[in-house]
Amino acid sequence: MHVSRKADYAVRAMAYLANHDGRRVLINEVAQSMAIPKAFLSKIMKELVGAELVKSQVGPGGGYELARAASDITFQHILEVVEGQWTLVPCQGDSGGDTCQMHTSCSQVGVWDEIRGEMLKILASYNLEQVKSRGFGDLSALVQISGAAG
Numbered sequence: 036m037h038v039s040r041k042a043d044y045a046v047r048a049m050a051y052l053a054n055h056d057g058r059r060v061l062i063n064e065v066a067q068s069m070a071i072p073k074a075f076l077s078k079i080m081k082e083l084v085g086a087e088l089v090k091s092q093v094g095p096g097g098g099y100e101l102a103r104a105a106s107d108i109t110f111q112h113i114l115e116v117v118e119g120q121w122t123l124v125p126c127q128g129d130s131g132g133d134t135c136q137m138h139t140s141c142s143q144v145g146v147w148d149e150i151r152g153e154m155l156k157i158l159a160s161y162n163l164e165q166v167k168s169r170g171f172g173d174l175s176a177l178v179q180i181s182g183a184a185g
């Protein structure tokens with residue numbers, strides 16, 4: 036199991052914004068610094084703005100910034116914006132029983148639900164303030180390798 040590339044990029048971009056508290060950041064800067072393709076990042080940022088996790092302003096002095104305090108934005112918030120309701124198996128979520136004939140009699144449903152619940156608790160326990168305090172280190176080699184500068 037893994038986090039999607041889209042979710043990874045969203046968390047990276049949000050962490051970058053958190054590290055620049057109170058300063059609007061241009062999308063080119065985020066894309067280059069975090070090794071994210073700019074076109075893909077633009078789509079992600081629109082979703083984050085729509086969910087009111089990020090504010091954007093156009094024109095001189097414009098850019099992106101967090102819409103809330105970094106301590107108020109959890110990994111769960113970010114993942115739910117870019118991925119929707121987070122599930123481990125198809126029978127979880129809104130469509131639940133519609134995806135599997137065995138849903139009502141399956142011995143695994145409770146186990147998957149418990150695992151999902153614990154993972155959601157962990158995702159909700161990490162916020163951008165905690166990530167901010169860890170810093171980024173030197174990303175220059177990653178940016179050169181990924182070609183994200185363009």
